Amino acid sequence: MAVSALIIVISIWSVAYASEGTGRGGSRGRCSPQEQLAQLPADKEMLFHQTMREAREKASEIRAQIKALREEIKGILTADRFEEDLFREKTNSLEMLRGKMRATMEEAVVKLAKQFTAGERKILAELLPPKPGRHRHLRERRHQ
Numbered sequence: 722m723a724v725s726a727l728i729i730v731i732s733i734w735s736v737a738y739a740s741e742g743t744g745r746g747g748s749r750g751r752c753s754p755q756e757q758l759a760q761l762p763a764d765k766e767m768l769f770h771q772t773m774r775e776a777r778e779k780a781s782e783i784r785a786q787i788k789a790l791r792e793e794i795k796g797i798l799t800a801d802r803f804e805e806d807l808f809r810e811k812t813n814s815l816e817m818l819r820g821k822m823r824a825t826m827e828e829a830v831v832k833l834a835k836q837f838t839a840g841e842r843k844i845l846a847e848l849l850p851p852k853p854g855r856h857r858h859l860r861e862r863r864h865q
Contacts, residue, residue: 757844765841769833769848776829783822790815 758766797808
């Protein structure tokens with residue numbers, strides 16, 4: 722679930738700087754990520770993109786490991802003989818990788834926050850993903 726949330730986060734950040742659209746139709750008065758980023762000074766916007774790109778690259782390597790580990794776990798679960806110890810070992814490894822993924826994204830945010838002013842950190846906070854398991858569009862609807 723946490724990995725899925727991080728994948729969604731990374732996708733949102735990718736879309737934030739990759740698309741040239743004017744925002745989502747469902748944002749109802751909120752600035753799109755592109756508009757929020759445009760409020761930053763040019764050097765800070767570049768720093769944001771560079772830092773997120775580096776984090777995505779690190780996360781991509783971890784994601785590949787997670788995918789392989791999930792396949793191993795699936796094999797353990799579907800084998801003729803269930804090996805509990807091996808299953809627990811692999812699921813513990815999976816949790817460690819998920820922790821690394823979260824830490825990678827957290828470090829990217831910390832790196833940016835340390836170099837941003839309070840006003841710039843407000844913009845950064847708006848760009849942060851919702852809590853795991855929550856979708857931003859659902860959260861926005863509840864607060865309207």
